[in-house]
Amino acid sequence: MSRGLKALSAFALVAVLAAGCAKGSATRESAPEGTSNIKYFTFSAAPDHLADLDKIVKAFEAANPSITVTVETAPFTDYFTKLQTAIAGQTAPDAFELNYENFVSYADAGALRDLGDQTAGDDLSAYAPRSLQTFGRNGKQYALPESYSAVLLFYNKDLFDKAKLAYPTADWTWDDELAAARKLTGGEVYGDFQPVQFFEFYKALAQAGGSFFGPDGKQAAFNGPQGVAAAEFLLAKPGKVMPTVAQIGGTPDYDTNLFKKGRLAMWHNGVWQFAGLKDVPFGWDVVVEPASTKASAVFQNAVAVSATTKNAAAAYKWLRFLTSSEVAATTRVASSWELPPLADAKAYAGYFEQTPPANRKAVLDAVASATAEPVIARQQELQDIVTKALEQAAAGKAPVQKALDDAAAKVNELTKSG
Amino acid sequence: MSETTSPARALDEPAAAGRARPAAAVRAAGRRTAGARLRKAGTVVLFLAPSAVPLVLFTLVPMVGSLWVSLHEWNLIGAMRWVGLGNYAALLRDGDAWRALGNTVLYIAGYLPLVYVGGLGLALALNRVTRGRDLFRGVYFLPVVTSWVVVALIWKWLLNPSEGIVNKILALLGIDGPGWWTSDTWALPSVIIASAWKDLGFVMVILLAGLQAVPGDVLEAARVDGAGAWRRFRHIVLPLLSPSTFFVLVISCISGFQVFDQVYVMTSGGPAAAASEVAVERVYDLTFRYGRVGDASALSWVLFLVILLVTVVQVRLQRRWVDYG
Numbered sequence: 001m002s003r004g005l006k007a008l009s010a011f012a013l014v015a016v017l018a019a020g021c022a023k024g025s026a027t028r029e030s031a032p033e034g035t036s037n038i039k040y041f042t043f044s045a046a047p048d049h050l051a052d053l054d055k056i057v058k059a060f061e062a063a064n065p066s067i068t069v070t071v072e073t074a075p076f077t078d079y080f081t082k083l084q085t086a087i088a089g090q091t092a093p094d095a096f097e098l099n100y101e102n103f104v105s106y107a108d109a110g111a112l113r114d115l116g117d118q119t120a121g122d123d124l125s126a127y128a129p130r131s132l133q134t135f136g137r138n139g140k141q142y143a144l145p146e147s148y149s150a151v152l153l154f155y156n157k158d159l160f161d162k163a164k165l166a167y168p169t170a171d172w173t174w175d176d177e178l179a180a181a182r183k184l185t186g187g188e189v190y191g192d193f194q195p196v197q198f199f200e201f202y203k204a205l206a207q208a209g210g211s212f213f214g215p216d217g218k219q220a221a222f223n224g225p226q227g228v229a230a231a232e233f234l235l236a237k238p239g240k241v242m243p244t245v246a247q248i249g250g251t252p253d254y255d256t257n258l259f260k261k262g263r264l265a266m267w268h269n270g271v272w273q274f275a276g277l278k279d280v281p282f283g284w285d286v287v288v289e290p291a292s293t294k295a296s297a298v299f300q301n302a303v304a305v306s307a308t309t310k311n312a313a314a315a316y317k318w319l320r321f322l323t324s325s326e327v328a329a330t331t332r333v334a335s336s337w338e339l340p341p342l343a344d345a346k347a348y349a350g351y352f353e354q355t356p357p358a359n360r361k362a363v364l365d366a367v368a369s370a371t372a373e374p375v376i377a378r379q380q381e382l383q384d385i386v387t388k389a390l391e392q393a394a395a396g397k398a399p400v401q402k403a404l405d406d407a408a409a410k411v412n413e414l415t416k417s418g
Numbered sequence: 419m420s421e422t423t424s425p426a427r428a429l430d431e432p433a434a435a436g437r438a439r440p441a442a443a444v445r446a447a448g449r450r451t452a453g454a455r456l457r458k459a460g461t462v463v464l465f466l467a468p469s470a471v472p473l474v475l476f477t478l479v480p481m482v483g484s485l486w487v488s489l490h491e492w493n494l495i496g497a498m499r500w501v502g503l504g505n506y507a508a509l510l511r512d513g514d515a516w517r518a519l520g521n522t523v524l525y526i527a528g529y530l531p532l533v534y535v536g537g538l539g540l541a542l543a544l545n546r547v548t549r550g551r552d553l554f555r556g557v558y559f560l561p562v563v564t565s566w567v568v569v570a571l572i573w574k575w576l577l578n579p580s581e582g583i584v585n586k587i588l589a590l591l592g593i594d595g596p597g598w599w600t601s602d603t604w605a606l607p608s609v610i611i612a613s614a615w616k617d618l619g620f621v622m623v624i625l626l627a628g629l630q631a632v633p634g635d636v637l638e639a640a641r642v643d644g645a646g647a648w649r650r651f652r653h654i655v656l657p658l659l660s661p662s663t664f665f666v667l668v669i670s671c672i673s674g675f676q677v678f679d680q681v682y683v684m685t686s687g688g689p690a691a692a693a694s695e696v697a698v699e700r701v702y703d704l705t706f707r708y709g710r711v712g713d714a715s716a717l718s719w720v721l722f723l724v725i726l727l728v729t730v731v732q733v734r735l736q737r738r739w740v741d742y743g
Contacts, residue, residue, distance in 0.1 A: 081706045088494040105709070109496030245689065246579035246597035380707050391689055395602050 035066045036314040040322075041086075041093035042071065043079040044147065044301060044338065048275050052335045059327040060318060067314045087111055087306070094309040095319055100300050101379045103135060103143055108377065112142040113305040118316040126324045131341035135302045143302035144323045147338035150366035151203070151297040153177075153290060154259065154267040154357075157283035159184055168266070170365060172290035174207070174233050177266065181241035184265035191241035193255045194268040196234045196390045198383040199297060202374055204230035207291030212374040218415040220408035222386075223401070231390060231400045238394060245394075270299070271363055274336040277356070285357045288365040296366035297373070301338065339363070378414045385410045488716040493709030505716035515717055518700035519724070525610060525696055526674035532614040533670060534663075537621025544622065545629045555626065559619035566616070570683035573612035574599060605685045605694040612680055617673075621666050628662030629655070660740045668732050675725045678702065697721050 045053040050073070057069045072093065074082050080102060086092050098106060106112050119141050124132060131145035153168055160167055163184050168177070181191030194200055202212050202222075210226025213219060221227075238244045248254045256273070258264040262282050268289065277284060289296055303322060305315045322328055326347075329340045333351045340348055352360045376382055389407035393400045488505055490498040509515055544554055561569060576584050577598035585595030599608040632655055640650050656663075678698035681687060687695035687703060695703070697717065704714035 084494040084706070084709065105493070106495060109493055111495040246600045249578045249580050249582075249600065250574065378708065380709075384707070388688075392602075395689070397602060 035068060036311045037068045037070060038095060038311055038315050038318050039070050039072065039093040040318065041079075041083060041096040042073055043076045043097055044272075045071070046073040046075060048272075049335060049337050052331050052337055055331050056322060056325075056328045059325070060321045063321070064314075064317060067317065069318055087308075090308065092306040092308055094311050095303060095305050095315040097146065097301055097303050098143060100134065100302070101373060101375045103302055103304070104137075104375050105377065105379060106304070107137045107142040111307050113307045113309065113312055115141045115144070115305065115316060118313065122320070126342055126344070128341050128343045131300065134300060135304075143304035144319050145341040146301045146303045146323045147332065148298060148300045148341050148367075149271045149338040150299075150363050150370075151268060151270045152286040152288060152362050152366060154269055154273065154277075154284060154286050156259070156262060156265050157285060158262065159189060159265040159282075163265075167285070168287045168290060170288050170294075170362070172287070173292045174290055177290040178233075178236060178241070181237070181266060185241045188263050190243060190258065190264050192237050192266045192268075193242050193258065193264055194234060194237055195255075196238060196387075196394055198386040198390075199373075200234055200268065201230055201386055201390060203289075203295055203297045203371060204233055204291075206295035206371040207289070207293055208233075209293050213415075218412075220411040220415075222411075223404035223408040227404050228400050231393060231404060234390065235394055235400070245391075270297075271336070272338060274357070278336075283356075285359050286362050287359060288362050288369065294365070294369035295371040296369050298367055298370035299373075300341070376415055378417075381414055382411055385414075484715040484718055487711055488719055490712045492711045494705075494711055495709070501712065505712045506720075508713065509716050509720060512713075514695075515697075515700060515713075515720075518695050518697045518717075519721075521606065521694060522675055522677065522696045524606060525613075525677055526671060528607065528610040529613050529674055529677075530667070530670055532610065533617050533621050534666060536614060536618050537666070538625055540618060540622040541625035541629055544626055555623065558622055561616045562619040564616070566679035567683055569616050570612060570680040573608070573615070573680075574684050577608050577611075599685045599694075600689060602689055602693040605689060609677075609680055609684055609694055612684065613677065616680075617670070621670070624662050624666055625659065628659045632658045657741045661742055664732075664736050664740045668729060671728055671732065672725055675721060675728070 042053070053071060057071060061068060083093075083096060092111075103112075127145055131148070132141070135141065135143040135145055155168055157167065160180075165180055165183060168180070177192065184191035205212060205222055205227055208226040208229045210222065210224055210230065212222045214221040222230075243254070243258075251257075255264065255267060255269070256276070259267045259269075260277065260280055262280070271286075288294060303319045305312055305319065309315055323340070324342060329342060329347045330350070332338065332340050333348045336351070336354065339351060342348065352363075354360065374382070385407050389398075389403040392398050393403040397403075398406070487498070489500065489502055491501050491505070492498040540558060544551055544558075547554065576582050579585060579595065579597045579600055582595075582598070584598075588595040596604045598604050636654060636658075637650055640654055645653070676698055677696050681694055681696050681699045682702065685694045687699040698721070701714045701717050701721070704710045704717065
């Protein structure tokens with residue numbers, strides 16, 4: 001073997017080894033001796049609340065000089081793809097944020113660390129008990145509740161005034177909403193905006209008095225008369241009082257911009273929009289969504305520690321601070337970020353005193369009438385099946401009843417196969 | 419390897435060779451060719467390494483890995499569970515996977531004629547042009563080397579139902595343009611149009627090279643014999659072009675089965691009842707949306723076998739119609 005070949009083989013071997021090792025080491029940031037660095041991955045901070053999160057991080061690092069926190073963010077639509085790829089590639093962040101349905105999948109997959117070691121000597125009475133329970137499974141605490149938010153009906157007061165219509169109230173029904181939407185639509189103005197998809201459907205179904213699954217929690221029940229009514233309510237809007245999918249043309253934040261430009265009278269969206277609407281040049285307010293049976297979507301986020309982290313104790317410390325410290329609570333409240341799930345109402349009393357919107361306590365109406373999202377192991381498939389069925393009905397490819405029946409059959413397959 | 423025992427070195431010295439007995443010389447010569455062969459192998463390895471090492475690391479190893487994964491149930495975030503051939507059995511009954519394969523075939527059926535006829539037309543036109551041919555060739559080839567994401571985003575804008583220039587022009591002609599990629603009927607055609615546009619230049623370059631190899635004297639002889647333009651094209655140009663045509667067909671079919679980027683960017687497989695969900699889009703959805711990596715890997719292997727089969731059939735059939743002169 002010539003010297004050149006030997007050198008080449010050695011080089012190739014080193015290259016292979018380096019490629020193999022880089023995966024494990026190069027992505028970890030080295031922390032100074034005696035300190036630990038926590039990588040925290042989140043979707044709820046970007047884009048409106050990065051500075052607020054930074055404030056919480058700074059306060060935490062000041063209180064815990066031996067721990068540093070590195071924040072990574074991704075938009076919600078890409079977040080879970082990135083997170084699962086990082087976990088599969090063994091480069092999981094030490095701590096990360098989860099919404100409720102993904103919490104269930106991640107906990108069941110064993111990707112979350114049982115926080116029992118840390119919670120054992122810890123007083124968790126600061127959290128609202130129900131929120132804490134939500135993120136426990138099989139008697140183990142796998143995550144800490146971080147925040148919650150609710151979906152409400154936003155409305156542009158100026159447009160209502162111009163049309164000489166009374167503002168929506170908590171007593172409104174679907175018919176009131178549709179009637180007002182028809183009167184408000186015209187020229188450049190759309191009367192209403194409510195996406196035709198799974199999240200709106202399961203809620204509308206509850207508002208119609210139906211339930212997604214039957215009593216066994218497995219057999220689909222959303223194709224009954226209430227489901228048809230819910231789908232028809234959603235489908236009554238596009239092309240009549242709301243732009244169609246073709247008109248929206250995939251433009252990101254189309255509805256947000258439409259409302260901000262004063263061209264949308266009513267908008268079904270969440271409290272996370274409050275901060276972005278602070279400075280719009282027209283009056284607006286919120287009310288609990290119209291329905292004869294009140295039912296509202298309330299979303300809860302939690303934070304968890306990765307099952308594979310080497311910094312479990314430090315990660316837990318950071319999550320406790322992020323979810324229940326006074327700094328975190330006041331920062332969230334002051335910036336109208338999502339609400340902290342704390343037991344003591346005083347912690348977020350300031351939230352309800354800010355304006356706009358004037359009727360912030362509609363959030364409490366929504367929480368009081370919260371309807372649970374149907375969650376199964378194969379959640380994303382469930383969501384896609386329902387959304388596709390609605391889109392098919394919207395495109396006129398199938399009558400509503402048939403589209404829902406087909407979707408129900410598919411959902412039953414999903415729940416059967418676990 | 420010390421200098422003194424090197425057989426090659428010993429043979430380089432005429433004095434040593436002269437003194438050696440004939441049998442030893444023969445043995446030494448044998449060893450010399452072995453040594454030379456080894457050295458030659460070393461050179462070959464050296465030159466192959468830059469492409470072979472990445473190929474093995476990033477293509478062959480993952481391929482074998484995906485075969486392994488296809489025998490498991492795995493959601494990326496949890497532990498893998500052995501299911502044997504269960505994923506393949508489930509695939510046979512999976513209507514969504516079959517529909518995705520069907521959509522892929524529909525895509526190829528729309529794309530292939532469009533890109534071949536378009537590319538041939540361009541090649542024929544450019545073959546007549548003498549001034550600025552290189553410029554035109556460069557211009558038409560530009561989309562081929564442009565990133566798919568860029569091209570797909572541009573076409574998404576061109577075909578935007580309300581703001582896109584295509585529908586604006588149709589409106590001027592009094593035609594109410596379709597919803598393109600937002601419509602269940604037009605989603606797949608939208609992707610086909612964008613794909614054909616991008617790959618036109620590739621087909622054109624291959625066919626243009628084929629056209630330029632058509633001997634002028636044969637065409638001249640045909641003309642003298644009274645053959646019209648169509649007969650010359652049909653009976654001389656097309657047969658002589660058949661090796662290029664064959665190459666274009668095989669390559670386009672393979673890339674057609676693998677179509678993904680433009681679908682992902684333009685429609686993500688939607689809308690409604692997954693009108694444009696092609697096979698690779700389904701693989702992506704299964705992996706990254708539904709956490710069914712085992713099912714996705716099984717589908718990838720079925721797709722691989724389908725491509726292999728189609729290519730083998732094409733190569734077999736070529737004897738009947740490809741004319742290598």
